[in-house]
Amino acid sequence: MTPTLAMANAEDIAVPSRRGKMPVESGAATSMNRLRFAVLATPLVGVTFLSKFAIPPLGAQGIDISLLLLPVAAIAGSICGGIRFEPQRLMLYVTLLAILGLVQIVQPDSFSPSSMLLLAALHLPYVFTLPHSGDRDRIIKFFLGIVTVFAWCGIAQYSLQFFVNARFLFPIEHFVPASFIVQHFNKQAAVAYGSEVYRANGVFLLEPSFFSQVLAVAILAELSTLGRTSRLAVFGIALLVSYSGTGMLVLAICLPIYALMRRRWGLLLFGIIALIVMIPLLEYLHLDLFLSRLGEFGSTRSSGFARFVGGFYLFDQFLWSDPWRTLFGYGAGAFSDYASQSHYPVAEMALFKVVFEFGLIGALAYFGFLFCCLSTSSAPRILILALGITYLLNGIYTTFAHGLALSLLLWNSAPAEGRAELPAKLAESAALQTHRSGA
Numbered sequence: 224m225t226p227t228l229a230m231a232n233a234e235d236i237a238v239p240s241r242r243g244k245m246p247v248e249s250g251a252a253t254s255m256n257r258l259r260f261a262v263l264a265t266p267l268v269g270v271t272f273l274s275k276f277a278i279p280p281l282g283a284q285g286i287d288i289s290l291l292l293l294p295v296a297a298i299a300g301s302i303c304g305g306i307r308f309e310p311q312r313l314m315l316y317v318t319l320l321a322i323l324g325l326v327q328i329v330q331p332d333s334f335s336p337s338s339m340l341l342l343a344a345l346h347l348p349y350v351f352t353l354p355h356s357g358d359r360d361r362i363i364k365f366f367l368g369i370v371t372v373f374a375w376c377g378i379a380q381y382s383l384q385f386f387v388n389a390r391f392l393f394p395i396e397h398f399v400p401a402s403f404i405v406q407h408f409n410k411q412a413a414v415a416y417g418s419e420v421y422r423a424n425g426v427f428l429l430e431p432s433f434f435s436q437v438l439a440v441a442i443l444a445e446l447s448t449l450g451r452t453s454r455l456a457v458f459g460i461a462l463l464v465s466y467s468g469t470g471m472l473v474l475a476i477c478l479p480i481y482a483l484m485r486r487r488w489g490l491l492l493f494g495i496i497a498l499i500v501m502i503p504l505l506e507y508l509h510l511d512l513f514l515s516r517l518g519e520f521g522s523t524r525s526s527g528f529a530r531f532v533g534g535f536y537l538f539d540q541f542l543w544s545d546p547w548r549t550l551f552g553y554g555a556g557a558f559s560d561y562a563s564q565s566h567y568p569v570a571e572m573a574l575f576k577v578v579f580e581f582g583l584i585g586a587l588a589y590f591g592f593l594f595c596c597l598s599t600s601s602a603p604r605i606l607i608l609a610l611g612i613t614y615l616l617n618g619i620y621t622t623f624a625h626g627l628a629l630s631l632l633l634w635n636s637a638p639a640e641g642r643a644e645l646p647a648k649l650a651e652s653a654a655l656q657t658h659r660s661g662a
Contacts, residue, residue, distance in 0.1 A: 255304070259353055262300035263362055263634050266293050266348070270626030271369060271437065274429045275395050277405045285407040287429070289622040290345060293629065297348035306634060309352040311599070315592050316350045322588040326551050326581050335556025338580075341620060342555070348629055349596050359601060359635045363444055366631060370441040371454060374461035377423035377434060381464035389421055405429060414466050422466040433623050435470025436616065438462045440609050440627065443477055446490075447603035468527070469616050473609050481605045529568040530616075534575030536567045542579060552582035573619040600632035607632060 269289035276288050300306040320343055327334045380392045390397040393411050395404065404410075409430045414420045422431040442458045445451060462470050482490045541561055542548050553561060558576045562569045569575065578586045593614065597607050610632060613624040 258300075258303060259305045260358055260361065262296055262303075262305040263353060263358055263630055264365060265296040265630075266626035266634070267362070267366060267369070267630035269293065269296075270623050271373070272427050274427065274433070274623065275405055275410065276399075276403055279402040282402060282405050285405060286620070287405045287622060289626055290341075290620070293622060293626060294344050294347050297351045301351060306351045306353050308350055312352070312596055312633075313350040315595055316346065319346070319588050319592045323555075323581055323585050326585045327554060329551055330554045332554055332557075334554030338556035345620065345622070345625060346592075348625075349592075349633060351634060353634055360448070362630055362635055363448055363602075367441055367445055367449075367454065370437055371457060373425035373427060373434065374438060374441075374457045376427070377425040377461040377464055378457070380426060381421075381423040384421055393421070393424075393426070395426070423461065423464045425461070425465075429623070431465045431467040432469045432616075435462055435465040435467035436473060436613050436623070437470075437627070438465065439470035439473035439477075440606070440613070440631075442474065443481065443605050443609045444603070444631075446481060447605055472616070473612050476612060477605055477609050480608065484605065526570070529570040530572055533565065533567045533569030534572060534579075537562060537565045537569045537575065537579065540565060548582065550582045550584050552578065552580045552585060555580050571618045573614055573617060576619050597628065597632055602632050602635075 266289070269292040270287075273288055273292070276282075277286060278288055278291065281287075281290075297306065301308070323339070323342070327339065384392055389411070396410050409432075410424060412422045412424075412431055414422050423434060424431045425434040425437075428434040428437065438458050438461055442455060442462075445454050445458065462474075478490065482488065541553070558571055558579050561579065562571070574586075577589050581589065593611075597611055600607055610624060610628050613627065617624055
């Protein structure tokens, strides 16, 4: 075959033919594409739209339906041929379970087999991936679309509460039977103690903290892809009415890094100007609450202290004084028992729970597993960093970060043997230029 003929054949595949006809996918190929995207979107939908729902009696234990949905979706997709095992991640997963299992064997005390089984089931979906990475751009657009819905819901939720009874703005909390709702989360939270003004949770998200985190991730995803100013403005307003510091924390870490990586100096300038403009509005819009939350780290009665500080006091009290416990921990499921004996309040955050139950050896294996899995994704690096931070902001068995990572980073990552595909718009532009140059 001559080079000219080869280029012509490649051109026919890459761009529409000169007669204006497009290649038609077979019905089987179209069905498989739809199945693959449905499987890919399931974790994302599960940890957002369905995050408040639970199967009785698991809801009373704080376990939402997504904890069952994620492994079921992975197994069902594998059986139907939509996704497959990724050999490297499978090896990492088996190694992780082997190390954590050995840590339990050397424990002088008993451990919770159900806790170990839960951890194994929750991380089983990590070993799967789609056969192709062509859906990467599509799933990010889908994510940005549903977050836009949440953002408008949150803005309306906050604004209308001054005119509408709050029970109608938080319908899931008030009209769904309690046994079908996840408990132990602050789903309808006031902006301050004793206030009758409520923070927005986007209607569907478990609590304002998750709402703010998903908005922060969406802002970074939008900046890394389409960069639509109108969407960024909507996300920013919704983030403010969540009155949650966790989303702000994600942006505080990631935005400067993104600006330096992309040399977006205008973004830093815009941020400084926005902060200056908001200073006169701090009290009127209750934005001073964000500043007051900084003081929570020093108050032992605050959620901020329990989530981010209390665990270190727990380590001092039970862990660091015993070298054996420091290395191997107290065993799976032990955290809650010892946390109740702590001198200070402590929340079951991922870092504290993993280190306390599995020791430094188990923690190194667990977070090493997560790092290796996330680093193989072909998604924008700033998006990987943002989702990595959300792992540390939530509990290990809270499915929020896991579901986002599976849909946005892991199940749609590029094949190990090849490079990441170009974004759809760049690929289309390159193909069109090839077509014009050959015409």
